[in-house]
Amino acid sequence: MPPLNYFVVESPDEVGREAYERIAADVLQDLDLIKVIDRLHIYVDPKVPIFVAAGQLRHMPRAIRISDFANVNSGDAKIVLDIGDETYLAPLLEKLWARYGKENVDQPDRFTVVLPAGVAAEEDLEHMVVADPSETLYKDVIYALQYIAPEGFKVRRQYIRDEKFYYVASEDTLPGDIVETMVAPIFEKMGVTL
Amino acid sequence: MTTLVPVTYKGGVYRHDEIMDLIDDLGGYIVQKHVMAQDVVLQSFVPRDDIDLIREVAKPLAGEVTEAPLVGTEIAVVSPSLEIHHLPHTACDIAEYLRCAGAKTNMVGLARGFGKRIANLNDEERDVINEHDLAVYALGNFEECIRQKFPVLRRGIHVPIVVTGAPDRETLLRIIDPPVEGYVGGVGRIMHRFKRPEELAKLDELVDEVSRTLDARRDDLAKDPLSVFPPRLMAIIEERIHEVSMLTHPTPVTAQMEGLRVKLPYDLYADAVRSLEVADGVTVGDIADVTPSRMRNYILIRIKPFSETRTLV
Known part of the structure; x- marks a missing residue:
């Protein structure tokens, strides 16, 4: 695993600490999140019981627009979208159908989508947002932390905003001031302010 | 008395029936047979003295015999x-x-x-x-x-x-x-x-x-042996209750150390299993408890020890 800029697992149980270090590394690798997460600090104490993971993401991916993966060629009778990368084809079609109606969106082959001329300006089309990977990225990060945390820790509080995230979980009810008492000090250790 | 030892045979599908016949002839039992594409794995009990003979017969077929301590469990x-x-x-x-x-x-x-x-x-x-x-x-x-x-x-x-x-x-x-x-x-x-x-x-x-x-x-x-060796009872059930051969489970009859799990519905087949004759005048019901299993609707057979039945089949 290529190192994160900061990766620490803390636990009073040394065997458990080593195991969780390995678990976190495996999960982040499996979910392909190593490149996304910049800093991660995990604290787990089964006696309390508490699991805290806090960290920072690297830059967030920007929204994907049509111009990122297709050429828009407008002719006299029709506008032809020449698809370069199929990854976002499905959400693109959904968006086009919703906006212009299925009868106006023709797809003669895998890499071509045809619209009648005049339904949209070329620039509008090029700037149309098709997908926002950061939305799924948030879900992926929270899912990864849920996956790393011990399974019995069902009570949880999660937060992800402005490239900072935390995930606190326990078997028992979490105290209301858990963020101030447990999470903020961990962010401090990382040199990040929440 | 010959001691049966648990072994695994791994080889090709080609002529594996000869190995199965050989194990049968030697007085051994096959408790599980897996056919995976070109390969066959037989989990079996064979007489200790005859392992070398099986190895010899299996040699031209590129089959190998290894000891498998957990067969029949x-x-x-x-x-x-x-x-x-x-x-x-x-x-x-x-x-x-x-x-x-x-x-x-x-x-x-x-x-x-x-x-x-x-x-x-x-x-x-x-x-x-x-x-x-x-x-x-x-x-x-x-x-x-x-x-x-x-x-x-x-x-x-x-x-x-x-x-x-x-x-x-x-x-x-x-x-x-x-x-x-x-x-x-x-x-x-x-x-x-x-x-x-x-x-x-x-x-x-x-x-x-x-x-x-x-x-x-x-x-x-070994100090108080079972009235019948589970793989032996398994062979009898497979031979006499032909519905077993129609089951699609990987192990329609599963051998355990002290009994068997028969994957037939208890309500319909328990009586047939109980009244099955194992040897002259001895039925399964005499030497074992035939009970419903908590696993689906299967039948669980627990073989009684010799001290209880005074019968050894």
Whole structure:
């Protein structure tokens, strides 16, 4: 695993600490999140019981627009979208159908989508947002932390905003001031302010 | 008296029926046959003195005979849940490795086996685990959690237990009270496939621990032998109740150390099984308890010891 800029697992149980270090590394690798997460600090104490993971993401991916993966060629009778990368084809079609109606969106082959001329300006089309990977990225990060945390820790509080995230979980009810008492000090250790 | 030893035969499909006939002729039993594409794996019991003969016959067929200590046993691999936290790696890798050693393994995913405070075991899980020869508990990483939840997870279990967990063997020995039959440390919740040499060594250690436990049970059984050797009863049932051959289960009749699990509906077939004649005038009902299994609607046969029936078939 290529190192994160900061990766620490803390636990009073040394065997458990080593195991969780390995678990976190495996999960982040499996979910392909190593490149996304910049800093991660995990604290787990089964006696309390508490699991805290806090960290920072690297830059967030920007929204994907049509111009990122297709050429828009407008002719006299029709506008032809020449698809370069199929990854976002499905959400693109959904968006086009919703906006212009299925009868106006023709797809003669895998890499071509045809619209009648005049339904949209070329620039509008090029700037149309098709997908926002950061939305799924948030879900992926929270899912990864849920996956790393011990399974019995069902009570949880999660937060992800402005490239900072935390995930606190326990078997028992979490105290209301858990963020101030447990999470903020961990962010401090990382040199990040929440 | 010839001693039957558990072995695995691995070879090609081509002419494997000759090996099956040979084992049969030598007085051995085949408890499980797997055909996977071009390969055949036979889990069987063969007379100790004839292993070399089978090796010789198998040589031109490129088949190999290896000792498999767990043939004829059914083992429950108990995982705290069937969530992504515990599956697939730890529990499935353990089950697969035990299968390589000849055991028939069943995965028991507990409904609420996670969490040190909330863990529990319901009656169905308890009864299903008790129908096996041995239970392997695949527990997690923290000493504290194992100490707190294991007494709950073992409540009512009377089959031998082997525990795996991340703390080392000595710690497991210390925190588990009353003691169980086997411990394997250093195997906790693992999120990748067991492939490093030290991980595989742990699985070997587990197989040793399981076979040591089962050998101890076998020694006890030898002092008061069962009225019929389970694979022998299995062969009789397979021969006489032809519906068994129509089942699509990988092991329609599963051999255990002290009985059999027949995967036919209890309501319809229990009487037929009970009245089946094993030898002159001796029926299955005379030498065994035929009971409904908690696993689906199967039939569970528990063979009675010689001291109870005064019959040895």
